[in-house]
Amino acid sequence: MFSKACEYGIRASIFIAKNSFEGKLVSPKEISEEINSPKAFTAKILQALVRNDLIKSVKGAHGGFVIDKDAIATIKLTQIVEAIDGDKIYSGCGLGLEICDENHPCPVHDKFKVIRDELKHMLETTNLEELALGIKSGASFLKI
Amino acid sequence: MFSKACEYGIRASIFIAKNSFEGKLVSPKEISEEINSPKAFTAKILQALVRNDLIKSVKGAHGGFVIDKDAIATIKLTQIVEAIDGDKIYSGCGLGLEICDENHPCPVHDKFKVIRDELKHMLETTNLEELALGIKSGASFLKI
DNA sequence: TATAAATAGGATAAATTTATCCGAAATAAA
DNA sequence: TTTATTTCGGATAAATTTATCCTATTTATA
Numbered sequence: 001m002f003s004k005a006c007e008y009g010i011r012a013s014i015f016i017a018k019n020s021f022e023g024k025l026v027s028p029k030e031i032s033e034e035i036n037s038p039k040a041f042t043a044k045i046l047q048a049l050v051r052n053d054l055i056k057s058v059k060g061a062h063g064g065f066v067i068d069k070d071a072i073a074t075i076k077l078t079q080i081v082e083a084i085d086g087d088k089i090y091s092g093c094g095l096g097l098e099i100c101d102e103n104h105p106c107p108v109h110d111k112f113k114v115i116r117d118e119l120k121h122m123l124e125t126t127n128l129e130e131l132a133l134g135i136k137s138g139a140s141f142l143k144i
Numbered sequence: 145m146f147s148k149a150c151e152y153g154i155r156a157s158i159f160i161a162k163n164s165f166e167g168k169l170v171s172p173k174e175i176s177e178e179i180n181s182p183k184a185f186t187a188k189i190l191q192a193l194v195r196n197d198l199i200k201s202v203k204g205a206h207g208g209f210v211i212d213k214d215a216i217a218t219i220k221l222t223q224i225v226e227a228i229d230g231d232k233i234y235s236g237c238g239l240g241l242e243i244c245d246e247n248h249p250c251p252v253h254d255k256f257k258v259i260r261d262e263l264k265h266m267l268e269t270t271n272l273e274e275l276a277l278g279i280k281s282g283a284s285f286l287k288i
Numbered sequence: 289t290a291t292a293a294a295t296a297g298g299a300t301a302a303a304t305t306t307a308t309c310c311g312a313a314a315t316a317a318a
Numbered sequence: 319t320t321t322a323t324t325t326c327g328g329a330t331a332a333a334t335t336t337a338t339c340c341t342a343t344t345t346a347t348a
Contacts, residue, residue, distance in 0.1 A: 001238055002238070003336090004240060008240070027293095039338090040337065040338050040339075041338080044337090046295090050296095057294095057296085059295050059296080059345065060345025061291095061292065061293040061294060061345055061347070063294045063295060063345075063346090089145075092145075094145055094146070094151075095151045096146075096151035096155075097286075097287065097288060106284060106285060107276075108221070108270065111266050114266075115259060115262055115263050118259055119259050122255050126255060132251075135251060139249075140249050140253065141248055141250060142239075143241065144242060147306090171323095172324090182306080182307055182308080185307050185308080188327090190325090191326065194325090201325060201326085202315090202325085203313080203314045203326080204314045204323070204324055204325075205324060206323075207325060209325090
């Protein structure tokens with residue numbers, strides 16, 4: 001569904017959000033340990049999220065990554081996915097045709113459209129806050 | 145969503161089904177031209193489908209690939225997907241956790257489950273016949 | 289101002305997926 | 319039985335994704 005990079009990016013964002021509630025910065029080291037991901041690769045993905053203004057980095061000593069408290073509830077999963085994987089998950093044809101639309105559909109175009117629209121809706125309505133709260137309460141997990 | 149191999153596999157199967165209606169064998173060359181895919185790579189995928197008893201190969205001169213006429217309506221997309229991509233599309237965690245189930249869910253487990261179940265249902269209820277008929281009637285396309 | 293700690297980013301390596309090539313095996317037909 | 323045609327399957331190559339390493343840059347603090 002998503003690339004590894006995107007999976008790490010979402011998990012990292014949730015972990016950062018959870019800590020940002022308490023005003024706590026987290027480092028790539030801490031993040032990769034808590035979400036069980038390769039450190040340097042995760043750091044690269046974090047850079048991409050910073051460039052897309054989804055998370056903030058504080059450089060230098062005592063730096064780390066953080067998300068603005070009031071942004072946590074407004075950042076939707078779709079923004080993270082688009083920042084890392086682009087929009088292929090929405091626009092791409094299920095069977096890989098370059099052109100696949102109402103006028104020139106692949107054999108499963110309509111059937112896929114239903115599912116993709118639902119996925120899209122889910123990503124557009126799920127925000128970081130609810131996911132971070134699930135982690136905080138112990139209802140869900142970010143590793144293993 | 146699916147690997148390239150799986151996309152080619154589905155498109156190839158639909159093309160073979162369409163020709164099998166008329167009792168016509170098709171070669172990897174013809175298939176790859178009609179579905180716009182790399183020939184040798186497509187041939188490898190066809191072998192996997194043969195090993196899984198989804199399509200039949202006729203070796204030697206005037207050989208090619210064919211699907212039993214009465215099997216066309218019974219072969220579901222899920223069988224092709226599983227033969228090529230395995231069951232990761234059903235069992236895998238949306239965020240890449242090794243363990244992700246009701247007892248140990250990732251933060252988006254429930255939300256993903258809804259979508260994956262719908263995808264699963266679609267793949268389990270869509271058969272090759274209806275897809276091949278769409279191609280035959282010109283309602284849908286296998287390339288470009 | 290010097291130092292230590294932290295992110296940024298380029299270069300490179302490893303792993304996986306995608307794709308190609310070629311000879312072996314099978315088979316219909318001459 | 320020979321030949322031409324076709325699938326089978328192993329070896330290899332190319333491309334992409336994933337992952338690592340190292341240095342530069344930034345910045346808080348002593």
